[in-house]
Amino acid sequence: MQHDAPHAHDTHRTHHGALRTRRDGAGGGSAWSVAARATLHCLTGCAIGEILGMVVGTALGWGDVQTLLLAVVLAFLFGYALTLRSVIGNGLGLRAAVRVALAADTASIAVMELVDNGVIALWPGAMDAGLTDGLFWTVLALALATAFVATTPLNKWMIGRGKGHAVAHRHHH
Numbered sequence: 001m002q003h004d005a006p007h008a009h010d011t012h013r014t015h016h017g018a019l020r021t022r023r024d025g026a027g028g029g030s031a032w033s034v035a036a037r038a039t040l041h042c043l044t045g046c047a048i049g050e051i052l053g054m055v056v057g058t059a060l061g062w063g064d065v066q067t068l069l070l071a072v073v074l075a076f077l078f079g080y081a082l083t084l085r086s087v088i089g090n091g092l093g094l095r096a097a098v099r100v101a102l103a104a105d106t107a108s109i110a111v112m113e114l115v116d117n118g119v120i121a122l123w124p125g126a127m128d129a130g131l132t133d134g135l136f137w138t139v140l141a142l143a144l145a146t147a148f149v150a151t152t153p154l155n156k157w158m159i160g161r162g163k164g165h166a167v168a169h170r171h172h173h
Helices: 031-059 064-089 094-122 134-160 165-169
Strands: 011-013 019-021
Touching: 031 064, 031 094, 031 134, 064 094, 094 134
Parallel strands: none
Antiparallel strands: 011 019
């Protein structure tokens, strides 16, 4: 039997009442592409903070722990800042926007930071490389790429349950 309307098993209503297809995850492409876009958004903020933290810590001659801590703090700040900018720009007040950013980004940034800093910390010589050393930039790029790959499944799982970046999407017009 053919139907012009979507099959019943392909659509469902979320607990917020919005119609969503199971195949597309959030109405904007496949569930994996939605998760990849959410992860890329998160990665952008993390990368800005991570690179800035690594550059500052390395330039100041800080030890590994201090440099990694600065990179993590800045990654969270820049990650949250990008979401705040987006949801405030769509009319949400600051207090509500902070709650949305925390709900949308915390798990994603935490996993991303754990993975990328783990790669950097464990890569032989990476923490001793200077800013002009190709090893520094190569390992940093590989660490961020690895974090993207590791975090995308988490974001897919969370978005599918109306959590993580799905929270921020509710505030986009």
